[in-house]
Amino acid sequence: MTDEPVISEELESLLNVEFGPEVYEIEKGMVRKFAEAIDDPNPLWREVAPPTFPAALVPTELLHRLLSASCPLKRYLNGANELEYAQPIKVGDVISVTARLTRLRKMEGKEGVTLFMIMEMTYTNQGGEVAAKGRNTYIRY
Amino acid sequence: MSEAVFYEDVELGCEIPGLVKYPTTMQLVKFAGASGDYYQIHYDKDFAQANGLKGVIMHGWLALSFLGQMITDWIGEKGTLVKLSGSYRGMNPVHEDIICNGRVTRKYVEDGRNCVRVEIWAENPQGDKTVTGSAVVALPSRSNQ
Numbered sequence: 262m263t264d265e266p267v268i269s270e271e272l273e274s275l276l277n278v279e280f281g282p283e284v285y286e287i288e289k290g291m292v293r294k295f296a297e298a299i300d301d302p303n304p305l306w307r308e309v310a311p312p313t314f315p316a317a318l319v320p321t322e323l324l325h326r327l328l329s330a331s332c333p334l335k336r337y338l339n340g341a342n343e344l345e346y347a348q349p350i351k352v353g354d355v356i357s358v359t360a361r362l363t364r365l366r367k368m369e370g371k372e373g374v375t376l377f378m379i380m381e382m383t384y385t386n387q388g389g390e391v392a393a394k395g396r397n398t399y400i401r402y
Numbered sequence: 403m404s405e406a407v408f409y410e411d412v413e414l415g416c417e418i419p420g421l422v423k424y425p426t427t428m429q430l431v432k433f434a435g436a437s438g439d440y441y442q443i444h445y446d447k448d449f450a451q452a453n454g455l456k457g458v459i460m461h462g463w464l465a466l467s468f469l470g471q472m473i474t475d476w477i478g479e480k481g482t483l484v485k486l487s488g489s490y491r492g493m494n495p496v497h498e499d500i501i502c503n504g505r506v507t508r509k510y511v512e513d514g515r516n517c518v519r520v521e522i523w524a525e526n527p528q529g530d531k532t533v534t535g536s537a538v539v540a541l542p543s544r545s546n547q
Contacts, residue, residue, distance in 0.1 A: 291436075298436035299467035300429065303474060312470035312486050316437045316463040336453050337441075339462035341535075343487035398489075 265333045267367050267376050267401075272330045275362045280323035282357035282385070289352045291317070310350040315395055316342070320360030320382055327362065327378055332401055334376055340398035348392040355387040363396075376401040406480040409509070409516035409541040418504040418520060421472040425460050427496050433464045460494040465533045469522045472502045473537045480542045484517065488535035494526065501525045504537070515540040 287310065295314055296306035303311070328337060350356060364379040382395040430444045439461055442449035450458045466488040473483060494500055501524065508519035517540050524533040 294432075295436040298429065298432040299464060299471065300423065301467065301471045301474075303471070305474070305479065311467065312474065312483050313463055313467040316439070316461075316467075319438050339490060341487065341489040342463060342466055343485070343535075345485045346483055 265331065267332060267334060267374055268365050269331050272327070272332065272365060272378075275323070275326055275330070276365065277361055277363065279359055279361050280326075281320055281359035283318075283320055283322065285318050285356045285358065287350060287352055287354045287356060292352055308352050310352075312344065312346070313342075314350060315344055315382070315384055315393055318356055318358050318382075318384060320358050320380070323360045323362065323380065327380070327399065332376065334374065334401035336402055338400045338402070340377060340400040341396075342398075343396040345394045346392070347394075348386060348390050350384070350386070350392050354392070356392060357385045359383050359385075372402060374402075406478050407476060407541055408544045409518065410544045412506055412509065412518050412541065414506055414509060416506050418472070418476045418506070420504070421468060421475065421502040423468045423500050423502070424498070425464065425494070425496050425500060427458055430458060430460060430464070430496060433461050437461065437463060439463070455493065457495055460496065460500070462488065462490040462533070465490065465494055465500060465524050466535070468500060469502050469504075469524060469533065469535065469537070472504060473520065473522070473539060476504075477539050477541065482515075482540040483537065484515075484540055485536070485538040487537075488522070488524075488533045490533055492526070492530055492532035494524070494532050499527050500532070501527070507536075516543050517541075 360382045366377040368375045378399045384393040386392045504520045504522040520537045
């Protein structure tokens, strides 16, 4: 391993900066495809998005910056996902996603150095109501 | 779909109906397309192995989706999912069962809603917990019938 820091200035500069909003129109086909992909035949998912649908509403800009920031740890995994729901996300909604990196935590584990990157998202509908909030933990190792 | 579950009928410590899924590489490809997560460890075996994995592994979000289905199947249309979370503690390969379970750990009233917290987890056929998490649901009450 080089002397390159695990938490680079580039990564650190992303902390607590709000990215977005990125706007997603919730199309019927998109929700149907998601429900098919997770193999959940619940008829509710014809009009309402299934619980994990925010997985498809990616804050691409922040995620791209996080995963492309220079780091000696080249591999990454999804460590955890949390969602809290306030309003259902329905077909026809327009959802704006904002995201911020809230925490960078370096750990020394038995497999070497691991970096936890925690990102928080807010999903707001066309009426200005928060539909859901999320927290994702990405692991670089 | 199951019958409606009422708050009064849920007991602390009781297990909710489980769910068994059998993911395939094709399902991972479908999920990659539906979610936009094209990380190759989920469908390219050579890439996965070059990353130190035995083979392709499930998207964490897909495993959490199975746990979510277990919860929404259980609560039916009258219940509301309030929170859902999962931590990925092990790799879930394809072409083997993933077994989803849940157990009621708390009942409480908050903001006028009858809430139930459920500890949830997914296991592989060897009994290792590969996902652990929790869900909070709001359930209808028999007294409002």
